[in-house]
Amino acid sequence: MIAVLCGGVGAARFLSGLLQVVDPGDVVAVVNTGDDTELHGLCISPDLDTITYTLSGRVNPVTGWGFAGDDFTTMQALEALGGDTWFRLGNRDLATHLYRTGRLRAGASLSEVTAELARAFGLGLVLLPMSDDPVRTVLRLADGGEVGFQDYFVRLRHSVAVRGVRFSGAEQASPAPGVLESLAAASIIVIAPSNPVVSIDPILSVPGVRALLGSRRAHVVGVSPIVAGAALKGPADRLLVELGGEATAAGVARWMAEVCGTLVIDAADSDQVPGVEACGMRCVVTPTVMGTPGIAAALARTVLSSGGPDTDRIPVAG
């Protein structure tokens, strides 16, 4: 079994590749919910939805989130009423949030709802939220004020200086059912090419997860989301620097060294190998920019073959 720690778009693309080369039933994705938010009374889980829409072939390929070909008549009507529309919810996307919110208000757990939605979208893998309890990524800005993740990421377009990040509620949270069990049993634990600061760290902040990964470090393979000194998408490069790290593959290695024994970096970053190895990590160099399904599948194969002692137990296609 393969466990994958996931953020949004990068993780979704990695999972697409992975599901081409292994049995989906052998994959457990543990997904960041620190980005979750409540808007207009609706419970929104952006990373879970991005993965669900991507793996079901429904995602908008241009934005990487929301439905392909969705329309926005509800948002347009809301705008005419003077409502908040900075977070664009397409009409088909809204159905997911209505479903989730209705079920949560009826007493279902986020895990249960996530499983129901995964089934409805025909996903073959196991999709787990990192926790059924609310954990919220909060960013401290240069002016000392704090904003929630979506305020930072969408409303402010991640163009403001960040001085700190915290995961509100993490200390009181429990891992969702199956999370620790999957991470303990997995032949390989992949850290998908997601933002280390605001996609992976929230998962690690859930009690028990960081320690378990640390104890299984030899089986943990990360994929650097930084290529040639920049994030392919989002503010990972900027955040790493703002929080005292470095926006390089070696910087990613240093950020994750405690929990990750191997880092896969892009072919453009071969000069970073010494820096990665200096963190006590194995370093694998391969194309990581998943521009085509073929590259994503090849990356998945490389990751699976880099996973330490138990890797040869995973049947890989192609």
Place this chain on the structure above:
Amino acid sequence: MIAVLCGGVGAARFLSGLLQVVDPGDVVAVVNTGDDTELHGLCISPDLDTITYTLSGRVNPVTGWGFAGDDFTTMQALEALGGDTWFRLGNRDLATHLYRTGRLRAGASLSEVTAELARAFGLGLVLLPMSDDPVRTVLRLADGGEVGFQDYFVRLRHSVAVRGVRFSGAEQASPAPGVLESLAAASIIVIAPSNPVVSIDPILSVPGVRALLGSRRAHVVGVSPIVAGAALKGPADRLLVELGGEATAAGVARWMAEVCGTLVIDAADSDQVPGVEACGMRCVVTPTVMGTPGIAAALARTVLSSGGPDTDRIPVAG
């Protein structure tokens, strides 16, 4: 000033007529919120919305609720997910619920949100919910079980036998700001042609309203929603009988005699005059089936001229 106690479709049509003949700024509509419900986490106020959509010219003329020409892609997507879709929420209609829910969750009162929506839809009258506190119409069925109003009205299509009605939360509720003041100050209080059992009685159940109307009974004019022994829309006829009344104009008179000094009944019901007068009410006979704007305006004029001692102080056009 003219105060109107309102349910949904019948009240909306009556208000349309009224606003043709008086200054909208002189009209205060006090609207039933016993039908309000929460679905998918969204706060839905069907009677307020039906009035808002009707008076802004946006209502679906076929159903009497929702937007004309709305589309239902969100509902279709929700159906595909296995969600509850018996309460059909069109895409544009959804925007109203998102706005309301977002504002309520942010701490606004239903009165405040209602005023904001009325302004956004360009309404000239004052629209007041009967209460900012939750009051919920609950129906006891023949099998002893209870259902909420929308379950009864929409999901079960009001085709089940009802043994009792109660207004959950009414005893603890306060009238919304302006309700008692408007009813006390109005030259005439109109009870719109709405279901007496589940549209008007919830308003009367809010502490202070029934007593105030009783004390101003000479100024209260009702319009019978029962014409020729049947409700034009909805289950008023059936409910009156099931709850021990009679589905006739005289039955409506008996139901409302305590709070209403005059009843306007349809021309088809002239044989009901003695029965109405037997309740100690004045009876006015006129066409009440508002098939055209002209009939609605004429009905409004007749109602205004039937309103007892202060009626001559209301300027009426046409």
